[in-house]
Amino acid sequence: SQQGEEDPQALSIQEGENATMNCSYKTSINNLQWYRQNSGRGLVHLILIRSNEREKHSGRLRVTLDTSKKSSSLLITASRAADTASYFCATDGVQGAQKLVFGQGTRLTINP
């Protein structure tokens, strides 16, 4: 079963608006990562947040982590048409294992 579940499944906004995507997971984690997938391409790493961190920034990206609620959010500010893609959260979740388990993803569409 999936460890991470993203919400919403699809999001459509106007260029310049902020986009927020959420991820919930089931078991304790060491780290949570966000990846992006452009149509027809492989996944690309965006940002990582460790379990002892609450918030992290990278350019127009802001990630938060609430381990008590087992949830994370990805905020993209001042969205651009080029941000159109699917966004996935990935968690380890299994002690000792080095694999990442991905959620179903949020399909983000930025309308010009």
Added chain:
Amino acid sequence: DAGVIQSPRHEVTEMGQEVTLRCKPISGHDYLFWYRQTMMRGLELLIYFNNNVPIDDSGMPEDRFSAKMPNASFSTLKIQPSEPRDSAVYFCASSFRGGARGNTIYFGEGSWLTVV
């Protein structure tokens, strides 16, 4: 670095045929992962290797699927015999020291498999 290289990028095959997907990980990476992506099931981990040794193959759907990593620079995922429900995008990915330590997993561009 060239990144993770997968071949073929696209393959259309008939049901019952053998399919072999190939992957060259990033040089120096010690973990290699095979994922499958479909609309219905999302991104599923099939198997992963550490230092060429299979560690977890619990995601391999059935005996028709097999994966090998004969050396640090090459891995194959084989489906024999193939079935229409195997149609999916198969991703190979690699990392240094694994994903659970917060290390980035680098994905290839995928092999798009259609079984008719």
